[in-house]
Amino acid sequence: MADPYSDLIAAMIASKGGSDFSSNTMDPVMQYLNGSYQQAPQFDINQLYERTAPTFMSAAALGETSPHAIAAARIKSGKAPWELWRDKNLQEQSGMSPEEWKSFINDLATEQQTVKKAMLDQSLQQDVFQKAGMRGANASYTDVNPDGTQTYAPDAYQFAPKQFDELLANLPAELTSDVARRKSVDAKYGAPVMETDRDKILNMLYQESLGKRNAKEIEKVKGKRTYSLDPLTGKQVLTFKSPDKRGMGDDLSYVNGKSIDYFNKSGIFDENNPDVASQMVKSLLGLKGSQWFGLKPLVDRISTSIGVNNPRDQRGFAMADALKLLKAQGSAPMEDKATSSANRATANAINAYMDRKQGSGVNTQRQAAELASQVLASLAQQGATPLKTDIMRNAMLKRSTKNG
DSSP states (O other), rough: OOTTTTTHHHHHHSSSOOTTOOOOGGHHHHHHHOOOOOOOOOOOHHHHHHHHHHHHHHHHHOTTHHHHHHHHHHHTTOOHHHHHHTTTHHHHHHHHOHHHHEEEEEHHHHHHHHHHHHHHHHHOOOHHHHTSSSSOOTTTOOBOTTTSSSSHHHHHGOOOOOHHHHHHHHHHHHHHHHHHHHHHHHHHHHEEEOOOHHHHHHHHHHHHHHHHHHHHHHHHOOOOEEEEEEEEOOHHHHEEEOOOOOSSSOOOOEEEEEEEESSSSSSSOOOOOOOOOHHHHHHHHHHOGGTTTTTTHHHHHHHHHHTSSSOOHHHHHHHHEEEEEHHHHHTOOOHOOOOOOOHHHHHHHHHHHTSSSTTOOOHHHHHHHHHHHHHHHHHHTTTHHHHHHHHHHHHHHHHHHHHO
């Protein structure tokens, strides 16, 4: 489509009284309208690395699985350089001495700061139009903000005022109604659900303790689950830390905000009367160094056969915990967290459904945003830009001043 602005602006500038609009200091206006305006070059992030970060580029050339490329990827992701100084594994794989490795990491960190500064400087740099109080030559009606909203949505109104006025006429009343509706829904579903029945409270305490104890028991057998992000693929990786030895140190669990002993003297496992075979295996598991050499396969088989390597049944422990905590609870009510959470989910679902219905303020605002997006997309297709709009406004103001 033909640009709806350029012909109009050119005619206004050339008309009587407007011939001096484009003075010597505003020559870029005519250049911009004619499509010949040249501005300072802008570089994307990859181009800036190529121009200002030779160490990064050298690391990338070694392959993405090389220790140098991995270190560069971690610096890019925000990892502190001193954390990489201490990464003995990467340092040894690199073939560098500790001093050379530290210098390499420092070079990466310095170049990273250079790239970030260059990006910031570019974002703050103003062209001749911005310095004159207008939008920049790079501004487009398709630009969006970081939150996904249209940057120039306010401009859309002037191009479709009747449609916007009809759509937004009842918005204040709709927003007031939305507030009242949410308040009513929250009053019905948002308050904590308090339980007073002793049997139900006992069951809640039992279930919470059982879940926590089962998780800890699995960690003691398999090791603690830890998650990390692969610096190359960005995917989450699951690993297990070495399992702790059973019975070592003070092991506490927490139920309803209160600490409880992990080992109880009651329940299905009795520490006071241990199974002899279990104690034998525990002793073998405590061996170190040369004492352990050659024995581990045998001990593993014995451990598995008698169940030492398997997670212990925690139901007895959990019930003992629950009874202990129920006694401490006394006659006070206790929040039913599961029901409270379910009610809050119901409230959120009701509000989300009502927000989508015609007549809600949220839905009206959504329709206004969609209309603005359509208007701005149409303008962009016709070659219009925020800067051309500003130039036209200035031209119209100039003519009205001359003719007034």
